[in-house]
Amino acid sequence: MVNLSVNICGITLKNPVMTASGTFGYGEEYSEFVDLNKLGAIVVKGISLKPKEGNPTPRIYETPCGMLNAIGLQNVGVEEFISKKLPFLRQYDTPVIVNFFGDSIEEFVETANALNNADGVSALELNVSCPNKAAGWSNFGTDEVLMSKVIIAVRRVVTKPLIVKLSPNVSDIKRMSVISQECGADAISLINTITGMSIDIKKRRPVLANNTGGLSGPAIKPIAVRMVWEACQVVRIPVIGMGGIMTAQDAIEFFIVGARAVAIGTANFVNPRATLDVISGLESFLINEGIQDINSLIGTLKLHERTTCN
Amino acid sequence: MDRYFKAEIKGNYKVNPTTAVISFSPKEGVQLPQPGQFYMIQVSKGIDPLLKRPLSIFSIKDQCIHLLYKIVGRGTECLSKLPLGETIELIGPLGIPYPTPNGEFIAIAGGTGVASIHGLIERFSQKAYLFYGARSVEELIMTDSIKNLSYQSFFSTDDGSYGIKGTVIDALDRVDNLTMDVYACGPHLMLSAVINWARQRGLRCYVSLEEYMACGVGACLSCVVRTNDGLKSVCKDGPVFNSEDIVW
Ligand SMILES: Cc1cc2nc3c(=O)[nH]c(=O)nc-3n(C[C@H](O)[C@H](O)[C@H](O)COP(=O)(O)OP(=O)(O)OC[C@H]3O[C@@H](n4cnc5c(N)ncnc54)[C@H](O)[C@@H]3O)c2cc1C
Ligand SMILES: Cc1cc2nc3c(=O)[nH]c(=O)nc-3n(C[C@H](O)[C@H](O)[C@H](O)COP(=O)(O)O)c2cc1C
Ligand code: FES
Numbered sequence: 001m002v003n004l005s006v007n008i009c010g011i012t013l014k015n016p017v018m019t020a021s022g023t024f025g026y027g028e029e030y031s032e033f034v035d036l037n038k039l040g041a042i043v044v045k046g047i048s049l050k051p052k053e054g055n056p057t058p059r060i061y062e063t064p065c066g067m068l069n070a071i072g073l074q075n076v077g078v079e080e081f082i083s084k085k086l087p088f089l090r091q092y093d094t095p096v097i098v099n100f101f102g103d104s105i106e107e108f109v110e111t112a113n114a115l116n117n118a119d120g121v122s123a124l125e126l127n128v129s130c131p132n133k134a135a136g137w138s139n140f141g142t143d144e145v146l147m148s149k150v151i152i153a154v155r156r157v158v159t160k161p162l163i164v165k166l167s168p169n170v171s172d173i174k175r176m177s178v179i180s181q182e183c184g185a186d187a188i189s190l191i192n193t194i195t196g197m198s199i200d201i202k203k204r205r206p207v208l209a210n211n212t213g214g215l216s217g218p219a220i221k222p223i224a225v226r227m228v229w230e231a232c233q234v235v236r237i238p239v240i241g242m243g244g245i246m247t248a249q250d251a252i253e254f255f256i257v258g259a260r261a262v263a264i265g266t267a268n269f270v271n272p273r274a275t276l277d278v279i280s281g282l283e284s285f286l287i288n289e290g291i292q293d294i295n296s297l298i299g300t301l302k303l304h305e306r307t308t309c310n
Numbered sequence: 311m312d313r314y315f316k317a318e319i320k321g322n323y324k325v326n327p328t329t330a331v332i333s334f335s336p337k338e339g340v341q342l343p344q345p346g347q348f349y350m351i352q353v354s355k356g357i358d359p360l361l362k363r364p365l366s367i368f369s370i371k372d373q374c375i376h377l378l379y380k381i382v383g384r385g386t387e388c389l390s391k392l393p394l395g396e397t398i399e400l401i402g403p404l405g406i407p408y409p410t411p412n413g414e415f416i417a418i419a420g421g422t423g424v425a426s427i428h429g430l431i432e433r434f435s436q437k438a439y440l441f442y443g444a445r446s447v448e449e450l451i452m453t454d455s456i457k458n459l460s461y462q463s464f465f466s467t468d469d470g471s472y473g474i475k476g477t478v479i480d481a482l483d484r485v486d487n488l489t490m491d492v493y494a495c496g497p498h499l500m501l502s503a504v505i506n507w508a509r510q511r512g513l514r515c516y517v518s519l520e521e522y523m524a525c526g527v528g529a530c531l532s533c534v535v536r537t538n539d540g541l542k543s544v545c546k547d548g549p550v551f552n553s554e555d556i557v558w
Contacts, residue, residue: 022530022531023525023529023530024529025527025528025529025530025531029525029527029528029529029546030527030529032313032527033313033314033527045531053541054531054534054541057521057522057532057533057534057535058521058522058532059522059531059532059533059534060522060523060524060530060532061522062359062360062361062385064358065357065358065360066360067360067361067524069524069530069532071530071531071532074531074534074541217357217360218357218360246357266360266524268525268529269361269362269524269525269526269529269530270360270361270362271314271399272314272401272525272527273314
């Protein structure tokens with residue numbers, strides 16, 4: 001038997017495989033396909049203070065080896081989440097991580113507070129990839145000052161582990177990783193989707209009703225691996241890696257560059273049991289490689305000696 | 311009752327240059343579908359195209375499930391090239407089926423909406439007043455089978471190349487005493503017209519909707535439609551809705 005268990009900011013996970021926010025609903029939607037007890041953690045759809053309707057349709061469009069989405073963070077709101085969705089998840093012996101966002105710092109704080117007090121929430125994942133009303137809708141996740149402010153404000157009210165989920169739409173992910181750590185994050189997760197666009201050439205209009213959307217799926221995996229690697233070099237806190245993971249082999253790349261856990265997103269749509277397949281594939285890999293413990297695989301990257309710029 | 315399963319392709323034949331029927335036999339223990347439900351079907355072996363495509367139940371016959379699809383893009387193009395004997399993954403049956411008709415009913419199909427309506431009239435054979443419209447005769451499919459399954463059938467084409475010249479509404483307006491429940495599947499514009507037609511006559515109307523889908527199980531929230539009770543997922547709360555519940 002190999003050990004798959006990892007520890008993320010004080011939470012012990014049975015295995016290092018979680019679901020990525022927004023791709024697994026509130027857990028219940030996939031409970032018919034996946035024994036939720038087998039997952040490392042369940043990360044639910046992003047929650048805001050008030051229910052949110054999201055964008056008009058079309059909200060998704062398939063692109064080569066991936067998809068664009070502009071769901072617009074539709075969700076039931078924190079109150080209904082706690083009263084209607086959380087009781088279902090509490091039946092399982094799997095940590096629940098709640099992804100949340102707001103369009104102002106006050107909203108972030110109020111939502112975080114409610115979730116911090118809710119029974120059955122193991123950790124909070126702060127989604128900074130959303131626009132800020134007060135700052136002319138500029139994005140929390142791409143503006144260092146805004147991002148620091150929101151993390152510090154949320155940290156003040158949150159006693160549970162706080163994970164900051166980083167946006168990849170920045171020029172220096174190392175800097176954003178360090179800022180998150182310095183502002184009090186217990187862990188960081190990355191990457192969120194990469195902003196993209198597709199055009200209907202007959203209509204000369206964007207395909208998505210929102211014009212732009214977030215790219216996810218295998219197409220973004222090399223970018224995700226590079227960013228997770230960069231982040232792991234500069235922070236002491238655990239890093240949760242995601243972006244385009246379809247198989248255990250994909251996940252292993254993230255562990256090797258230093259991720260302590262991984263999340264499976266778009267792959268769930270293609271294969272509702274993708275999480276379980278990744279877990280069993282990881283186990284087989286460790287056995288075949290003669291590795292007793294997943295923790296001794298993490299961060300074992302052997303770099304080439306660099307001679308030139310890429 | 312596993313709704314995520316693999317099946318061997320038993321048939322994959324074109325019924326006209328741009329439309330094909332793919333068939334598979336469900337494994338033992340797999341839930342049998344109801345008319346109006348759909349499957350998310352794998353269209354390629356690799357990761358491009360990545361997502362499964364939603365296709366309605368066209369027919370359940372000879373221990374096989376048959377899905378009829380129009381080749382409109384890369385996904386359906388790939389699907390049409392899959393050989394017999396290949397094993398593919400499916401998720402389904404998904405969604406809420408058509409409610410069981412009380413006796414006779416009006417069934418209205420536009421374009422590839424015929425797939426889902428065919429599934430319905432096959433199950434409730436000889437009960438349907440069927441109205442089936444398309445742009446031209448080349449796009450009408452399975453007209454003989456549809457005639458046989460329906461109690462009465464009326465065809466319409468925009469260019470008059472088959473049946474009545476005009477839309478399904480023009481065809482409906484020519485028939486007297488249509489007072490039964492309405493079941494419709496087709497393009498958005500046709501459904502809007504059908505809903506209006508039914509409303510003017512005080513008829514109950516069920517419509518099967520289409521939206522872009524990724525998961526098919528209500529998790530990704532890509533396929534929403536506005537209803538009197540807020541946003542609903544077409545894949546999970548539909549695809550069949552009572553027309554009075556939806557807000558377009
Ligand atoms: C519940 C449901 C049942 C359906 N049943 C049938 C059926 O029985 N027979 C049939 O021929 N078609 C059916 N469709 C439509 C079918 O899913 C799309 O035509 C197919 O996904 C197109 O894939 P593509 O890759 O070939 O096309 P793409 O290249 O992706 O797109 C071509 C065009 O197809 C349409 N389309 C693409 N993806 C979707 C999608 N996920 N949902 C709806 N429309 C889409 C768009 O209009 C697009 O412009 C159904 C759709 C839904 C939602
Ligand atoms: C349909 C969809 C909805 C998403 N919703 C959220 C969300 O609510 N909050 C969030 O932080 N990330 C959200 N994401 C991003 C994913 O959690 C993940 O970071 C991203 O998709 C990359 O992983 P993947 O390539 O495995 O999907 C969403 C992604 C998709 C595809
Ligand atoms: S397709 Fe994902 S919610 Fe309907």
